[in-house]
Amino acid sequence: MDNSVKYTIGAPGIKWSTTEKAEWLAQTTIKRSYLEQVVSKIHSLSEKFDVEQYGALSYASEKYPLFAIKTHNWDKTKPTVLVTGGIHGYETSGVHGALAFLALKAEQYSADFNILVVPCVSPWGYETINRWNPNAVDPNRSFYANSPAEESAALMKLVQAQNTHFLAHLDLHETTDSDESEFRPALAARDGKEYIADIVPDGFYGVGDTENPQDDFQKAIIDSVRHVTHIAPADSDGNIIGEPITQEGVINYPLKALGLCASVTDAEYTSTTEVYPDSPRVTDNECNLAQVAAIVGALEYLKLHR
Numbered sequence: 001m002d003n004s005v006k007y008t009i010g011a012p013g014i015k016w017s018t019t020e021k022a023e024w025l026a027q028t029t030i031k032r033s034y035l036e037q038v039v040s041k042i043h044s045l046s047e048k049f050d051v052e053q054y055g056a057l058s059y060a061s062e063k064y065p066l067f068a069i070k071t072h073n074w075d076k077t078k079p080t081v082l083v084t085g086g087i088h089g090y091e092t093s094g095v096h097g098a099l100a101f102l103a104l105k106a107e108q109y110s111a112d113f114n115i116l117v118v119p120c121v122s123p124w125g126y127e128t129i130n131r132w133n134p135n136a137v138d139p140n141r142s143f144y145a146n147s148p149a150e151e152s153a154a155l156m157k158l159v160q161a162q163n164t165h166f167l168a169h170l171d172l173h174e175t176t177d178s179d180e181s182e183f184r185p186a187l188a189a190r191d192g193k194e195y196i197a198d199i200v201p202d203g204f205y206g207v208g209d210t211e212n213p214q215d216d217f218q219k220a221i222i223d224s225v226r227h228v229t230h231i232a233p234a235d236s237d238g239n240i241i242g243e244p245i246t247q248e249g250v251i252n253y254p255l256k257a258l259g260l261c262a263s264v265t266d267a268e269y270t271s272t273t274e275v276y277p278d279s280p281r282v283t284d285n286e287c288n289l290a291q292v293a294a295i296v297g298a299l300e301y302l303k304l305h306r
Contacts, residue, residue, distance in 0.1 A: 089125020097291025
């Protein structure tokens with residue numbers, strides 16, 4: 001093993017025990033307010049949409065209520081679309097992009113679609129600007145039966161409760177410089193593996209499903225987003241984050257096999273968006289609007305092809 005890169009917690013090559021996980025948790029701190037920055041915006045949308053609390057995190061139920069927002073006039077004859085954000089709490093535009101979509105665009109698509117938006121699946125992660133939950137579990141690798149992440153389990157229960165077929169699911173994410181400076185090294189240390197550095201892609205990209213890639217759908221998203229922010233180029237090997245591109249700005253993952261959020265509905269059309277907020281070429285607002293553009297590109301495609 002190459003010991004040139006060592007995480008601050010644990011010993012190289014040894015999986016974390018409860019001791020290391022407790023040490024990791026002890027060094028996390030609250031950096032921003034979910035109630036002030038997210039829940040307040042959700043409540044402000046209550047006149048335009050149906051707002052539902054679908055649970056609360058046991059870590060502090062009064063601080064971390066979980067909310068879903070639905071378009072009015074839910075109709076089982078219309079196709080249903082799910083939008084999720086904040087699976088990884090540190091990916092800020094996933095949360096605020098979902099809220100911006102509700103504020104700016106969702107109503108104009110409500111005649112064609114039932115739209116369910118869950119803007120912040122992981123509010124503890126949002127407050128601590130973290131990828132994991134307090135148990136050092138990644139919610140976005142935990143969408144399967146008997147999930148070890150209560151964030152994931154609550155969302156799966158919400159989806160099942162809708163008792164409807166979902167046509168599409170847009171899962172809003174970011175790839176940040178901290179992926180390489182903190183989160184991937186932490187993952188390697190937790191699992192007792194070697195950390196192998198990768199390149200953070202400069203720009204937006206999308207992730208389709210290896211088993212059901214829907215290339216034209218992914219292209220529609222990319223073409224919509226390019227009006228707001230730049231699209232990530234492939235590296236010298238033709239890859240983005242180690243995966244071969246299938247077209248400009250698109251890679252595929254096996255969603256079910258990895259327990260990813262984008263697999264939660266079994267929808268025909270899925271895409272995981274990845275905004276790059278650390279680029280000097282974008283602002284925070286542009287990152288949020290890139291997420292909105294991704295959703296709009298998807299919905300416009302579905303209007304024509306469903």
